[in-house]
Amino acid sequence: MRRTLVLAGLCVLQMTVAIALAQNSGARPGGVENQTQSAAQFAGKIATNVNGLEVTVPIPHPPRGGLYVQSHAPLVAAPFMKLPIGAITPRGWLRHQLELEANGMTGRLKELSPWLDFEKSSWASPDGSGKFGWEEMPYWLKGFGDLGYVLKDQALIAEGRKWIEAILKTQRDDGYYGPRMLLTSLQGKPDLWPHMLVNNILQSWYEYSGDDRVIPFLLKYHRWLNAQPPSTFSNGYWPRIRFGDNIETCFWLYNRTGESFLLELAQRIYDNMAPWRNGIVNWHNVNLAQGFRAPGVFFTGSGAPRDLAQAEANYRQLIDMYGQFPGGGFAGDENCRPGFSDPRQGFETCGIVEFMHSFEMLTKISGDVRWADRTEDIAFNSFPAALTPDWKGLHYLTCANQVQLDKNNKAPDIENGGTMMSYSPFEVYRCCQHNVSHGWPYYAEELWLATADNGLAISLYSASEVVAKVGQGTEIRFVEETDYPFRDTIKLKLATAKSVTFPLHLRIPAWAEDAQIKVNGKRQMVATAPGSFAVLSREWKNGDDVAIKLPMRVSVRTWPKNENAVSVNYGPLTFSLKIAENWEKYGNRNPNWPEYEVLPASPWNYGLELNPRNPEKSFKVVKKSGPLAENPFIAANAPIELHAKARRIPEWQMDKLNVVGKLQPSPVKSDQSTETITLIPMGAARLRITSFPVIGHGTDARKWVANTTDSKAKN
Numbered sequence: 001m002r003r004t005l006v007l008a009g010l011c012v013l014q015m016t017v018a019i020a021l022a023q024n025s026g027a028r029p030g031g032v033e034n035q036t037q038s039a040a041q042f043a044g045k046i047a048t049n050v051n052g053l054e055v056t057v058p059i060p061h062p063p064r065g066g067l068y069v070q071s072h073a074p075l076v077a078a079p080f081m082k083l084p085i086g087a088i089t090p091r092g093w094l095r096h097q098l099e100l101e102a103n104g105m106t107g108r109l110k111e112l113s114p115w116l117d118f119e120k121s122s123w124a125s126p127d128g129s130g131k132f133g134w135e136e137m138p139y140w141l142k143g144f145g146d147l148g149y150v151l152k153d154q155a156l157i158a159e160g161r162k163w164i165e166a167i168l169k170t171q172r173d174d175g176y177y178g179p180r181m182l183l184t185s186l187q188g189k190p191d192l193w194p195h196m197l198v199n200n201i202l203q204s205w206y207e208y209s210g211d212d213r214v215i216p217f218l219l220k221y222h223r224w225l226n227a228q229p230p231s232t233f234s235n236g237y238w239p240r241i242r243f244g245d246n247i248e249t250c251f252w253l254y255n256r257t258g259e260s261f262l263l264e265l266a267q268r269i270y271d272n273m274a275p276w277r278n279g280i281v282n283w284h285n286v287n288l289a290q291g292f293r294a295p296g297v298f299f300t301g302s303g304a305p306r307d308l309a310q311a312e313a314n315y316r317q318l319i320d321m322y323g324q325f326p327g328g329g330f331a332g333d334e335n336c337r338p339g340f341s342d343p344r345q346g347f348e349t350c351g352i353v354e355f356m357h358s359f360e361m362l363t364k365i366s367g368d369v370r371w372a373d374r375t376e377d378i379a380f381n382s383f384p385a386a387l388t389p390d391w392k393g394l395h396y397l398t399c400a401n402q403v404q405l406d407k408n409n410k411a412p413d414i415e416n417g418g419t420m421m422s423y424s425p426f427e428v429y430r431c432c433q434h435n436v437s438h439g440w441p442y443y444a445e446e447l448w449l450a451t452a453d454n455g456l457a458i459s460l461y462s463a464s465e466v467v468a469k470v471g472q473g474t475e476i477r478f479v480e481e482t483d484y485p486f487r488d489t490i491k492l493k494l495a496t497a498k499s500v501t502f503p504l505h506l507r508i509p510a511w512a513e514d515a516q517i518k519v520n521g522k523r524q525m526v527a528t529a530p531g532s533f534a535v536l537s538r539e540w541k542n543g544d545d546v547a548i549k550l551p552m553r554v555s556v557r558t559w560p561k562n563e564n565a566v567s568v569n570y571g572p573l574t575f576s577l578k579i580a581e582n583w584e585k586y587g588n589r590n591p592n593w594p595e596y597e598v599l600p601a602s603p604w605n606y607g608l609e610l611n612p613r614n615p616e617k618s619f620k621v622v623k624k625s626g627p628l629a630e631n632p633f634i635a636a637n638a639p640i641e642l643h644a645k646a647r648r649i650p651e652w653q654m655d656k657l658n659v660v661g662k663l664q665p666s667p668v669k670s671d672q673s674t675e676t677i678t679l680i681p682m683g684a685a686r687l688r689i690t691s692f693p694v695i696g697h698g699t700d701a702r703k704w705v706a707n708t709t710d711s712k713a714k715n
């Protein structure tokens with residue numbers, strides 16, 4: 001069936017889409033014992049052609065059920081719902097990362113950041129006067145608050161609460177709140193971008209505390225917002241591009257109040273903001289990482305399959321053009337630039353955490369496993385190395401190939417001038433310094449999700465404990481024990497006061513062939529297709545245990561759009577060359593908060609010798625025995641290593657800006673002797689080569705040409 005979708009109320013949608021709405025065509029293999037359909041209950045798939053890119057997404061059609069806050073009509077029901085913040089207690093390495101964060105940059109940022117000066121901040125003054133009234137404090141508090149709630153750390157919660165109490169006191173009678181200067185800061189017009197962050201702060205506080213002042217406060221603000229002219233949503237640069245964030249808040253608030261003006265407001269925002277519904281509208285890293293999802297978020301309101309497909313299409317186009325290397329990010333060292341798509345280009349730390357947040361949101365809206373897979377990809381492989389192992393410094397740009405982190409200017413190799421790669425806790429990385437806060441806390445809140453069919457889902461695997469209602473409202477507790485992603489088994493233990501029937505949805509990542517699930521030691525005959533949710537629907541009893549095995553294998557990927565370089569994965573983990581790291585302190589601004597350059601102390605210019613018939617066989621997997629290190633994201637602690645054969649490529653050097661030379665076409669000739677090299681998880685490698693040239697011996701192998709990257713790429 002081919003038809004044109006005409007969407008009421010949406011302008012400029014002239015696209016023809018081919019839709020296949022065959023019943024259950026997007027569903028799992030069926031007909032096996034002990035299986036129900038996933039909560040997503042896919043009604044069909046939509047295939048759409050966007051800018052020459054064929055995109056197919058499953059369209060969720062879950063029951064409008066669940067024991068937590070479900071979308072209310074006329075909004076589209078969600079397959080998965082967030083559990084109240086605090087229901088999930090993270091354990092294992094994830095908890096350790098959160099504790100490092102609490103004792104590091106996020107927890108102690110007020111020692112460093114003038115924007116967090118409570119006495120001077122216009123976010124904290126009752127009449128909205130004062131200084132520092134833009135995004136910095138909200139960026140920080142957005143994650144700082146959730147960090148406290150997730151860790152149940154009363155000191156953090158109290159400190160965040162001080163700000164929240166102050167913000168609640170800034171509201172005017174007409175509903176506007178916060179810094180008054182924002183009302184006219186865009187050439188006389190309002191800049192409401194920072195408010196989108198504060199809305200999120202208050203949403204989290206409400207989800208954690210149930211504070212009954214929050215809903216009336218947000219309603220009053222949104223009434224004020226709804227009274228603004230349409231141009232409010234197309235003002236400026238950041239607000240116009242990022243207003244999709246406020247659409248999520250409109251729906252969140254609607255589901256808790258039933259106030260229909262919020263749906264009209266969401267529509268007005270969508271109609272007037274930058275039109276991500278038509279494709280990519282802006283090439284700024286962070287704008288992309290949060291803006292691309294806007295049509296997918298709006299799908300909840302429109303119900304138009306095309307909107308959900310557009311988010312996938314935006315993502316796909318971005319990755320196709322600029323994400324042709326491992327790590328889950330893309331080449332956007334401020335903006336994506338034509339001619340700058342080599343793995344030496346950088347991905348901003350703000351972009352990393354915003355991408356994670358976008359993927360987590362789309363997982364709940366769509367029920368599509370791909371978004372959870374993508375969350376893990378960037379969380380495991382790019383995020384940890386954006387920070388120092390102690391969380392007391394970060395850098396602006398993380399690159400798949402990045403062999404030296406010095407403080408010197410790298411422009412125009414990368415777009416921004418000045419310090420971009422060395423680690424610092426200071427305002428040289430002002431946005432990331434504050435915004436990094438929500439990466440792990442939000443992630444920890446999304447490990448387990450409530451489902452529309454009154455069950456639970458594991459979206460992201462991590463050691464954790466969850467307390468949640470299932471079935472007819474019975475409260476149960478699951479303890480999840482695992483060293484995932486460094487081990488391939490996950491064990492669940494159930495505690496329940498009485499037997500209860502409910503479905504348990506277990507994510508089977510796209511890379512996980514032959515996943516196995518046992519309940520009380522007995523293999524379950526459930527469909528476990530890679531890229532799906534396996535569903536265990538049964539009467540559960542106290543003490544039941546579930547064992548999930550997601551067999552991890554070496555996989556090798558070739559990147560034709562980046563000179564046929566290759567990268568290697570073991571399960572969800574991408575591996576990088578282990579380069580000896582020489583950490584050198586610089587500056588002396590604050591002895592408690594050192595800055596570091598990291599310089600290579602071993603060779604890095606290797607090409608891989610691959611088994612031509614079976615590249616995967618080129619790697620020997622070496623697993624460390626014993627308990628997992630508290631922080632596995634340190635080179636010395638790497639729980640898994642891969643050993644491989646390689647030869648050096650002497651002509652491959654850093655250029656005059658000390659940026660790793662660009663890739664050249666593989667296969668590459670080398671007359672150097674073969675060596676055994678060690679690869680470690682990318683997230684543990686602060687220096688790394690992740691996109692490798694391949695050594696060749698045939699007539700097609702080319703010689704590497706020295707110094708070509710000193711010539712400037714065309715802009």
Ligand SMILES: [Zn+2]
Pocket residue numbers: 348349350351429430431432433435
């Ligand atoms: Zn940033």
